[in-house]
Amino acid sequence: MKKFNLVLLLILVVGKLFAQTEATLELPSKSSDLVISRHIYGQFSEHLGRSIYGGFVVGDDVNVPKQNRIRLDVVDALKKIKIPNLRWPGGCFADEYHWRDAIGPLKDRLKMINTNWGNVTEDNSFGTHEFLDLCSMLNCEPYIAGNVGSGTVQEMSNWIEYLNLDGESSMTEMRKQNGRDKPWNVTFWGVGNESWGCGGDMTAQFYSDQYKRYAVYARDYPGAKLKKIATGPTDDDYNWTQTLMKNVGTKMWGLSLHHYSLPKGSWGDKGSATNFDEKLYFNTLKSGLFMDELITKHSAIMDKYDPKRNVALVVDEWGVWTNVEPGTNPGFLYQQNSMRDALLAASTLNIFNNHCERVKMANLAQTVNVLQALVLTDKEKMLLTPTYYVFDLYKVHQDAQYLPLKLTSPDYVFGTAKLPAINASASKDKNGVTHISLVNIDPLKKIIAKIDMGNANLKFQNGQILTSEKFTDINTFEKPYKIKNVVFKNVKISGTQLAVALPPLSVVMIELK
The missing domain is CATH 2.60.40.1180 (Golgi alpha-mannosidase II)
Structure with missing residues (x-):
């Protein structure tokens, strides 16, 4: 027996x-009749660790082809996969960033402490003009996140005028003095970032009122009708979506959603990027595939108030978040990128494609040297991660008819x-x-x-x-x-x-x- x-x-x-x-x-x-928006394949670069400085921007001591300090091997790699948009300057950094500190002659720019990411000194040598030059080199659209947390309505309004007005004003005169005659016509505009947390620790009700106030003075100028993106929920905070849709509704172009895949499910010990077993592999993929449920449920709430689906769901922060690489600054969020991460990226992009009736934009966190990056650099060295190759495969879906x-x-x-x-x-x-x-x-x-x-x-x-x-x-x-x-x-x-x-x-x- x-x-x-x-x-x-x-x-x-x-x-x-x-x-x-x-x-x-x-x-x-x-x-x-649905189209998979190319903007689903967007990227995100924050003033964080070696994303900007040491990633996109290098000094004379790094012997690589560059244009105005921007390394061209990184630009060429991103152009190959046709990145459609780039989100900047944050992230949490956006709500402590004051744009006027980072324009004009480099010697006159004000320094600040990046309190969110390592308490390092930010010299503001990469500001509005440099970012928009980068977007021009990448042939992508800029997506700028405005400062609601520590900024003012006037500060944001002036920034938009500086960017988009083709006329005479103190803002446009300042722009011309800084070397730019014509406006850039930036349309994607985030009204704050993570306002429930690092962007001001606000309630949904308070933020929705703040959004409406800021949005009134975020003006449209000829040739630059703004696509205003409101701070949306983190993960399964369905009450936030309910409140924003009820109080703001179609006064926004998009509502953001943030979801990170944590191998151990904890913001403390998140797990290694390279040394993990099948249990952590499974948990990471499970967390990633949860994106489908999140989009389904948030979309159902949005459908209640916006049945014609005029408001986009913008997943402008997503990806795998692990512990930093051993020996690196914990505030720099530098992690390696494995085959597991590529599988999660591909699965997530499939989810976005299959929800293209509501998801019109997304941004992987982040492009270079931070979190689930496409590109890693070390002085002259550069490599493309497995996640990069997923975006290379999937570029064929951009602006294609959904099946x-x-x-x-x-x-x-x-x-x-x-x-x-x-x-x-x-x-x-x-x-x-x-x-x-x-x-x-x-x-x-x-x-x-x-x-x-x-x-x-x-x-x-x-x-x-x-x-x-x-x-x-x-x-x-x-x-x-x-x-x-x-x-x-x-x-x-x-x-x-x-x-x-x-x-x-x-x-x-x-x-x-």
Whole structure:
């Protein structure tokens, strides 16, 4: 009897390991009117650690090609993935930043202490003009976060006038004296940041009243109709969304949402960026996939007050947040970037794509040398992280027609918990090319994704894959190309069905026409 029970147990275990190793997807029979906004693929750079200084901006002692101190290898890398917008100057830093301190001759700029991030001295050598020059070099739109926490209505109003007025005023005269004749016409404008916390510790009711006051004096000028973005909730603070939608409604272009994936679920010991086991891997992906529920529930509240969906949900801070790398300044938030982080990024972007009816903008935190960065630098050295390569794969979705997939996925099981092993999104670009992005988060199983193309009469053109043997694998300055996109051809076609073999820990993009 014991021998029989042991055999039965082995059969059950083996059956569990190999059961449901297929996912099914179905392309829609009719086209969608929805478009995946390119601004979902936005980035975020705060005056924090080595994001600006040592990241984008370097001195003469760093021997790399540069233009006005901005390193061109970083610019070229970001241009390749077509970043659509860049959020600045924060973050928490935005609500202690006074823009007039950082314009004019460098020798005359006022220094300050960056109290949020390490109590280092901010010399304000990178200010409004330098940021907008950077955006011009990147061919992206600026997204400026205004100071509500420690600033004034007049300060914000003057900044917008300085940026956008093509006329005669003291602000435009100051702008011209500082070397800029024509306005920049900046449209994306954040009215504060995290006003429930580092941006002023406000209640939702108090902030909603403050937003309306600031928004009145955030003027539209010819050629620059503002897209005002209100501070939204953190995570599952649904009361904040309810209050803002009730009191502000469509007087804002967008409502922000912040959600970070913490491997240990704690703001204390968050866990290592490189030394973690499957439990922390699973927890991180679970926290990342929670984004779908957050967007669904916040959107439902927004739908109640805005059924025509005029107000965008702007997820302008998201990503993995771990402990800093050992030996680095804890206030600089410098962390490595693993295959796990790439899988989370790809899964999150699939979620945003699948909620493109409400999510119109998002910003990964952050672009260079901070948190889940796309780029890491060390003096002359530069590397592209696994997360960078996800954005390179997914750039094909920008401003493409959304295709809603019907997906059935097997489970990725860890202990008594489980997650969908496969997530995906799809779009059709202006040339009629269909792209399907597929993610397999299971660290052990290869999964066959069977895609029913219906009557679309599509043929496989090519594919790319991002994968690695272990979820802790990283790119280093010594081995910068360990994880990168390579050609993918493991696709079989039978009639109107496509079978895509997804290795464990993989992100795959296939192209059909």
